[in-house]
Amino acid sequence: MRIKKNIAVSDTGFLFNPSTGDSYSVNPIGMDIVQLMKLNKENDEIKKAIMNDYFCDDATFEKDFYDFTMVLRNYKLLDDE
Amino acid sequence: MSKPKYTIAVTGLNAIDSPGPGLAIIRGLRDAKSFDVRIIGLSYEALEPGIYLHEYVDKTYQIPFPTAGQEVLFERLTYINEQENIDFLYPNFDAELYNFIKLQKQLENVLNIKMVLPTIDQFEERHKINLYEYGLKHGINVPKAQPVYNTFEIPAIANQYGYPIVVKGKFYDAKVAYNMEQASQHFNKISTQWGLPILIQAFVRGSEVNVCGIGDGNGHLLGAVPMRKLYITDKGKAWAGITLDNEKLLEITKNMVESTKWKGPFEMEFVKTVEDEYYLLEINPRFPAWCYLTVGAGQNQMEALVNLAMGGKVEPFTEYKIGTMFIRYSNDLIVDINEFEKISTVGEL
Known part of the structure; x- marks a missing residue:
């Protein structure tokens, strides 16, 4: 799962899709996930990094990560569609 | 100097x-x-x-x-x-x-x-009434449309296109109708103001994207900036917009200028569907009111057009700043x- 290359992400969690002009705000965890995706990290690596930085159990991460990527997919921000 | x-x-x-x-x-x-x-x-x-x-x-x-x-x-x-x-x-x-x-x-x-203006043929050819044929001729998707002179003609066209349909004046105004009653109301209102014929157009769902550009009359695109409307007034005017990174839109624009040998400024108005298809709604043969965004994005197209007329050297613009916004205000x-x-x-x- 890759985020589109042209998606710009700021340090404040502002995402901009230059193809559509749409912009979004993500919270700090979302921003961390998007930044890791931009670095082409695999899902397992993202999970490890997030669970290292945030207090969270396996099941909660899996569920929330799935939800978050569904949102990214719906907004056509992922490359795998 | x-x-x-x-x-x-x-x-x-x-x-x-x-x-x-x-x-x-x-x-x-x-x-x-x-x-x-x-x-x-x-x-x-x-x-x-x-x-x-x-x-x-x-x-x-x-x-x-x-x-x-x-x-x-x-x-x-x-x-x-x-x-x-x-x-x-x-x-x-x-x-x-x-x-x-x-x-x-x-x-x-x-x-x-x-x-620096389009020729009379270029001006006439891109009229709303002729736009569907214009699209066929120049290889641009245009929603199907037919001129009507009477409300009795609408049901047959609506059956063909399916509701909603767009009821458009020949010069100005466009309203979406979801049934025959609304279509009749729009027909009467628009025809009173702008005359006949009225255009019945198939509705294309999507977001509005526009291009502001200039052609040199020899088939060369001198500048083009695509913009998406972020805020639209009740009159359908952009109150805020943002420049886009959109190769496909620029390609369509370049092809139009090459094919028609367009001379002067223009605005192309498109609807972009969720399938990433572009349908041309209108070509305005002049700069749009939002044209200062092109200056903000690094293409002073108004300056270039004057230099083109005055015999100065005009190099085509090759880039613009993506993500430049305009927000209109009143005073x-x-x-x-x-x-x-x-x-x-x-x-x-």
């Missing part, structure tokens, strides 16, 4: 809720690096805000409405030219363009006033009644 100073006349000073492009063009001209300007405003009505914006417009003259005809317009421009020695003229209203295109040679040969000008009196009675300010 000293810069030339041009006297440039501009119409479309009506910076209102459905604004003319005049003030945006003037801002672009005042930002020009290659020349200095004296701006002459050409107005139709005494309440056009640009008349009173003296930091933008040096002097304004009233001109006759387009319905007065070409002869009267030429006479008035002759008088204005005697006072101002105009180098270049920017007509900006669809309704006045026909007269200016027809007068183009006369204005250049007799008064030495230059303009209240405080005006002395003496100024209003002067433009109303003498026709000059």
